[in-house]
Amino acid sequence: MHDILDLDRFPLHRPNSPEWRTLVKQCRADLRAEGMFNLDGLMRPAIAAQAVKEMEDPFQSDAFLHERMHNIYFKPVEDLPPDHAALTTFQTSNKTLCADQIPGSALLRLYEWPEFAQFLAATIEMPQLYVMADPLARVNVMSYQKGQALNWHFDRSEFTTTLLLQAPDHGGGFEYRTDLRSDTDPNYDGVAKLLRGEDPTSNIITLTPGTLNVFKGKNTAHRVTPVLGDTNRVIAVFSFFEQPDVQFSESERLGFYGRAS
Ligand SMILES: O=C(O)CCC(=O)C(=O)O
């Protein structure tokens, strides 16, 4: 893994060593304080750039154009009237490649490296994390060109793990509002306020290539703002769950990837 990751700064290959424990402690503190942590330059920038180059053709010919209007839940909500402000819909548009379209990539190597899941589980204080069984959803790579965006949503998994491969010239910021809801309180009024642009506690950050970003995606509302300029924003998303063998449903796969298998 030394060839693709900066393990001198981030010793993921030495679980439970004093340096590994120090790093885990720092990540836990950042998660508590900010709902997020970043490992800036975990993947070597040259490897990230090479991955982008290798995916140019598949993005041109095989990628799914994920383009739709959706609400923050990606579905109707039974407790809410359809005209409730928490169900406001927005446009998403990006191109998505799935794990089955990037065989042999550095991204899949990282995803399947057991020390990666072990490190992530320690940072989020869970006993263990498992890779998905879903052949499409395990690792996704999204490319956003000028004008494209991923709009407000919550994720399915507790935590979300991304790695930026290429930064846009402008725009393409990651905007998030930590703990907008909880597992017991959907906070529909707070959601409506955020969607009206009236939540002063939302933050926006830009990532640099090679940075690992981990945040509490299930209860953190988040979006990617429209990309500006001619350089695409390219980002990998790794999906881990607390249970083994998780798969998306057929309708989720159709919605996100335009195909079920
Ligand atoms: O592109 C990003 O930074 C976030 C991606 C994301 O939120 C998702 O795939 O669910």
Ligand SMILES: [Fe+2]
């Ligand atoms: Fe997300």
